[in-house]
Amino acid sequence: MEAWLVHKVSPSISRIYRLGSRCLLGRSGASLIPIEDGEVLPSHCVIWRDGNTYRIRDLTGCQGTLVNYQYVPETTLVPGDQVVIGRQSFLFHARRAQAAPPEGRRAKIVYLEKFRPRGKGSRHTL
Numbered sequence: 001m002e003a004w005l006v007h008k009v010s011p012s013i014s015r016i017y018r019l020g021s022r023c024l025l026g027r028s029g030a031s032l033i034p035i036e037d038g039e040v041l042p043s044h045c046v047i048w049r050d051g052n053t054y055r056i057r058d059l060t061g062c063q064g065t066l067v068n069y070q071y072v073p074e075t076t077l078v079p080g081d082q083v084v085i086g087r088q089s090f091l092f093h094a095r096r097a098q099a100a101p102p103e104g105r106r107a108k109i110v111y112l113e114k115f116r117p118r119g120k121g122s123r124h125t126l
Contacts, residue, residue, distance in 0.1 A: 003054050003094035005033065005047075005083065017090075022048040025085060026059075039064075039086035047077070054094060056083065 003019040017023075017033050025033045028042035035044065045065040047056045057074040058065035066084040067075055077083070081092040 001049065001052050001054075001094055002097050003049075003077075003092065005090040005092055007033075007088065007090050019047055019049070019054060022046065035085055035088050037086035037088055040088070044085055050076075052096075053077070054092070 005017045005019065007015040007017065009015055020032075023032045024043060024046050025031055025035060026042045026044035027035055027037070027040045031043070041060050041064065043059050045056055045058050045060070047054055054077045055074065056065065056067065056077055058071070063071040064085070065071070066082075067077070068082050069084060077092045077094070079092060079094045083090040083092055
């Protein structure tokens, strides 16, 4: 399973953090996701992979980590969950990891940037 947190810094800027097997969030330099917020403790919470799911645990002991705007000391995250740490908000995303292509074949990755019509009556292309 692949998972990541999206931190909306401003209306035009988002930071995307890919989650590994264990990820510490907080204000300390040891945190894999550093959060610069006076309300956040150095080791605020931890997110870890548990089989095919991701779990989150509050490490503050003072209701400092919210999931969908409710305090839970520990819970399983599901795609679309809103994680609030201090004054910072993150959106949790996850999907099953795609199988590797068979040996000898290459996977084709296509990135779509913008959909523009070519001309009147023609097919739309990139």
